[in-house]
Amino acid sequence: MDKQGDLGIRNNQWQRLLRWHRGHKANEGGEDGVNDKGKHISLDQKLKVNWKEWTVDPAEQFYYVWIQLMILPVVYNSVIIILRTCFTKIALSYLPVWLTLDYLSDLMYMVDMIITVHTGYLDQGILVKDLTQLKKHYLYSKHFLRDLASLMPTDFLYFVFGIQTPLVRINRLLRMPRLNEALDRMETRTSYPNTFRISKLMIYIFVLIHWNACLYFALSSYIGFGSDRWVYPNISNPEFASMRRQYFYCFWFSAQIFTTVGDTPLPKREEEYLFMIADLLIAVLVFASIVGNVGNVITSLRDRDNVFFPNHELVKAYLRSHHISKELRHRIDNWYQHLHINKKIMRENEILQQLPVHLRTEIAVSVHLPTLSKVTIFQSCEKSLLEELVLKLTPQVFSPGEFVCRKGDVGHEMYIIKEGKLAVVADDGVTEFAVLSEGNFFGEISILNIKGNKSGNRRTANIRSIGHSDLFSLSKEDLTDVLSEFPAAKSLLEEKGRQILTKMGMLEENGEGEVEEAEKVDTKIKRLENKLEILQTKLARLMVELESSNSKMQARVEQLESEVAALSQLLECGEEGKRTQGRGEGVGGEVGWEREEAEGEEEEGLDAKVQKQRQREDSNDVTKEGDGESTKSTKENVERMVEGDKPGLKDADDQKENKNEGEKKEKGDDRLGKGDGAEIEPEEEKEEKGEGIESGEGRGRAEEDSEKGKMEQKDEGQKNK
Numbered sequence: 041m042d043k044q045g046d047l048g049i050r051n052n053q054w055q056r057l058l059r060w061h062r063g064h065k066a067n068e069g070g071e072d073g074v075n076d077k078g079k080h081i082s083l084d085q086k087l088k089v090n091w092k093e094w095t096v097d098p099a100e101q102f103y104y105v106w107i108q109l110m111i112l113p114v115v116y117n118s119v120i121i122i123l124r125t126c127f128t129k130i131a132l133s134y135l136p137v138w139l140t141l142d143y144l145s146d147l148m149y150m151v152d153m154i155i156t157v158h159t160g161y162l163d164q165g166i167l168v169k170d171l172t173q174l175k176k177h178y179l180y181s182k183h184f185l186r187d188l189a190s191l192m193p194t195d196f197l198y199f200v201f202g203i204q205t206p207l208v209r210i211n212r213l214l215r216m217p218r219l220n221e222a223l224d225r226m227e228t229r230t231s232y233p234n235t236f237r238i239s240k241l242m243i244y245i246f247v248l249i250h251w252n253a254c255l256y257f258a259l260s261s262y263i264g265f266g267s268d269r270w271v272y273p274n275i276s277n278p279e280f281a282s283m284r285r286q287y288f289y290c291f292w293f294s295a296q297i298f299t300t301v302g303d304t305p306l307p308k309r310e311e312e313y314l315f316m317i318a319d320l321l322i323a324v325l326v327f328a329s330i331v332g333n334v335g336n337v338i339t340s341l342r343d344r345d346n347v348f349f350p351n352h353e354l355v356k357a358y359l360r361s362h363h364i365s366k367e368l369r370h371r372i373d374n375w376y377q378h379l380h381i382n383k384k385i386m387r388e389n390e391i392l393q394q395l396p397v398h399l400r401t402e403i404a405v406s407v408h409l410p411t412l413s414k415v416t417i418f419q420s421c422e423k424s425l426l427e428e429l430v431l432k433l434t435p436q437v438f439s440p441g442e443f444v445c446r447k448g449d450v451g452h453e454m455y456i457i458k459e460g461k462l463a464v465v466a467d468d469g470v471t472e473f474a475v476l477s478e479g480n481f482f483g484e485i486s487i488l489n490i491k492g493n494k495s496g497n498r499r500t501a502n503i504r505s506i507g508h509s510d511l512f513s514l515s516k517e518d519l520t521d522v523l524s525e526f527p528a529a530k531s532l533l534e535e536k537g538r539q540i541l542t543k544m545g546m547l548e549e550n551g552e553g554e555v556e557e558a559e560k561v562d563t564k565i566k567r568l569e570n571k572l573e574i575l576q577t578k579l580a581r582l583m584v585e586l587e588s589s590n591s592k593m594q595a596r597v598e599q600l601e602s603e604v605a606a607l608s609q610l611l612e613c614g615e616e617g618k619r620t621q622g623r624g625e626g627v628g629g630e631v632g633w634e635r636e637e638a639e640g641e642e643e644e645g646l647d648a649k650v651q652k653q654r655q656r657e658d659s660n661d662v663t664k665e666g667d668g669e670s671t672k673s674t675k676e677n678v679e680r681m682v683e684g685d686k687p688g689l690k691d692a693d694d695q696k697e698n699k700n701e702g703e704k705k706e707k708g709d710d711r712l713g714k715g716d717g718a719e720i721e722p723e724e725e726k727e728e729k730g731e732g733i734e735s736g737e738g739r740g741r742a743e744e745d746s747e748k749g750k751m752e753q754k755d756e757g758q759k760n761k
């Protein structure tokens with residue numbers, strides 16, 4: 041196992057990947073990068089800028105730095121303008137300083153406009169860098185108007201209101217959105233977003249208290265210093281005369297209103313009441329936002345901890361409720377403690393889940409590369425495979441004395457040692473056969489299906505963690521995936537496993553033959569499965585064809601039905617003509633009516649017969665789709681049936697003249713009964729009789745009936761004689 045590190049060092053893809061990663065880092069961080077051809081790009085070359093075509097990428101560092109610088113003039117203006125306006129003494133005492141700072145901030149505002157006009161913007165995800173387009177984009181935007189208004193030379197109003205009124209520069213506050221942009225960018229970049237958020241909130245509250253303090257002083261000056269307990273005390277009093285005292289008193293008063301809501305001197309005048317009401321309303325909001333923000337920060341810190349480390353409190357409560365032994369609880373507590381103290385992050389995949397795969401891969405490569413580069417089997421893997429592999433590793437931490445796997449267990453994963461020492465121990469748990477350390481791997485034998493392995497998918501040894509050990513586990517499925525694409529690594533792993541198995545005497549000699557046989561069977565099964573799949577596809581296709589031909593046949597049957605209906609109508613007409621004739625001849629009307637009924641029923645029975653016959657033909661002749669045979673035969677049958685029935689009817693007509701009513705009725709009923717019976721006959725019987733017989737039977741019976749009639753007629757004639 042220790043020799044693993046020496047193998048395959050040359051041509052090591054991991055090392056190359058590591059070098060590539062480091063090179064990447066150097067390019068990102070270093071002043072002087074190394075270009076593709078390996079030549080150094082000098083700083084001079086980098087600084088050679090074509091100013092006419094100079095544009096700024098908002099994602100680059102220069103823009104970030106500039107926008108951070110812009111925080112200064114914006115904050116300066118938002119704090120100092122109001123201060124100088126309300127505290128005239130402060131304004132006049134440091135006038136040269138203020139004027140210098142004023143115009144410096146104006147200069148920065150101007151430069152900011154120039155930079156903004158050169159800053160590219162994204163159009164459909166592509167950075168626009170064309171200067172004419174950039175100018176147009178900025179000049180027609182509302183930002184330009186705002187920036188222009190913030191830089192209007194309102195200082196000329198000093199000539200009207202005097203130098204002690206810096207309020208004329210209040211338009212400089214229109215650049216506040218730039219401050220927000222800068223803070224937002226800072227928040228996304230900072231490593232401590234919660235601290236940053238709290239600091240930002242505190243700065244906003246500070247500026248608010250500052251403004252309130254300035255206004256309080258201005259209101260006190262307007263009402264008269266020291267005129268009541270609420271306003272600023274008399275400034276002629278030396279105790280309250282100094283500029284510092286003036287400002288600090290006002291700031292304290294203002295902070296008192298905002299924080300200890302209501303615990304301030306009672307207002308005396310309406311102006312004071314109005315000021316207090318406005319302040320108290322704002323104070324409520326400030327208080328709410330402080331509580332809300334701090335609450336958010338605490339929650340997000342807890343969330344972060346919960347994602348980084350599993351929730352210990354919950355587990356503790358669970359263990360308590362289930363009366364788990366003290367010894368086991370102690371072990372669990374130690375495990376948590378180890379994770380927290382050593383900042384072991386177990387849920388990497390969950391934490392990085394939101395990132396796109398390529399970024400996750402890069403992170404995984406940079407975090408786990410040093411460990412994996414020490415594992416021999418992966419040293420000659422292709423880069424893409426390694427990247428895939430690195431995403432499949434799951435970190436696991438084991439405490440001292442804990443068993444990672446026990447002999448005889450079913451193996452589901454293999455392990456790579458990141459840190460720590462583990463021992464291959466005998467069943468007594470003490471006798472050590474081997475010690476595995478960083479960069480070694482184990483647990484592969486039971487998941488590799490090594491030919492001739494007597495233990496099958498069972499663990500061949502006990503593995504115990506000597507101290508705390510950090511492992512990566514790789515599931516059987518993931519390993520199989522990777523190895524199926526990388527047979528060299530597979531045979532290396534198998535070879536190592538085979539060596540161990542031979543040492544243990546757990547490798548069967550003839551195992552290979554059996555395994556080969558098993559493989560052959562496997563391939564055969566696979567082939568059969570493939571064939572079955574093909575057959576299934578063919579069957580599906582045939583079913584579709586059958587369905588389409590069925591629908592065609594149905595359409596045809598309908599057409600034929602309509603034809604038969606037309607034919608029977610024609611027949612009816614013919615019969616009716618005859619009947620009228622018969623009636624005219626004085627034949628009994630009742631007999632005629634009964635015959636009509638019988639005919640009607642017979643015809644109905646005929647229609648149904650034809651339909652059934654066709655349906656049967658349909659089902660028999662589906663495959664003969666389009667050959668017209670079935671249609672033809674159906675037509676013929678229908679015609680035959682219609683014709684076959686006719687003589688019967690004719691004969692019956694003849695009989696009517698000679699038979700009495702009762703006899704005639706009986707015969708008509710018989711015939712109907714026969715027709716009905718044929719209809720309700722079970723399908724199997726009909727099939728047995730055959731269609732030809734069925735249609736011929738109608739005819740035969742009619743003929744029989746007519747013969748009978750004739751014989752009876754003869755008998756009667758003889759009797760009469």
Ligand SMILES: Nc1ncnc2c1ncn2[C@@H]1O[C@@H]2COP(=O)(O)O[C@H]2[C@H]1O
Nearest residue numbers: 451464474482483484485486499500501
């Ligand atoms: N003598 C040994 N030396 C090193 N590793 C071993 C030894 N015996 C067993 N192992 C490892 O311990 C693992 C236990 O589970 P597996 O049988 O899956 O795979 C085994 C091997 O990777």
